[in-house]
Amino acid sequence: MTTTLEGSHxxxxxxxxxxxxxxxxxVCPRECRLHDGQRGLCxxxxxxxGAMVLTTYGRSSGFxxxxxxxxxxxHFLPGTPVLSFGTAGCNLTCKFCQKILADDY
Structure with a gap:
């Protein structure tokens, strides 16, 4: 868990x-217990x-x-382009993951 909190919440x-x-x-089985200023594993x-806030709300990390x-x-509308997007965050700690670099901002 990290203690750096910046930006909007x-x-x-x-x-x-x-x-x-x-x-x-x-939210997940990890049940992170946090002091003020700490982030969960995700x-x-x-x-x-004294409250839980979302640090990535409204901020996409990729389109x-x-x-x-x-x-x-x-078989749903073959050949159609679709917009994919997401935010940083994951509660897994896979040693081979490249996404962890994007989450650790």
């Missing part, structure tokens, strides 16, 4: 405050002023036009 859901003042994320959620055949939409 959007209120998060699915969390609760612990007796010791930390906040606990309830780098998407953080503790800020791409892909062929529809690349998506899990079997």
């Amino acid at each position: 959007f209120p998060g859901r699915h969390w609760h405050r612990l007796d010791d003042g930390r906040v606990q994320c309830d 780098f998407v959620r953080a503790a800020w002023d 791409c036009i892909d062929p529809i055949e690349k998506k899990p939409l079997n």
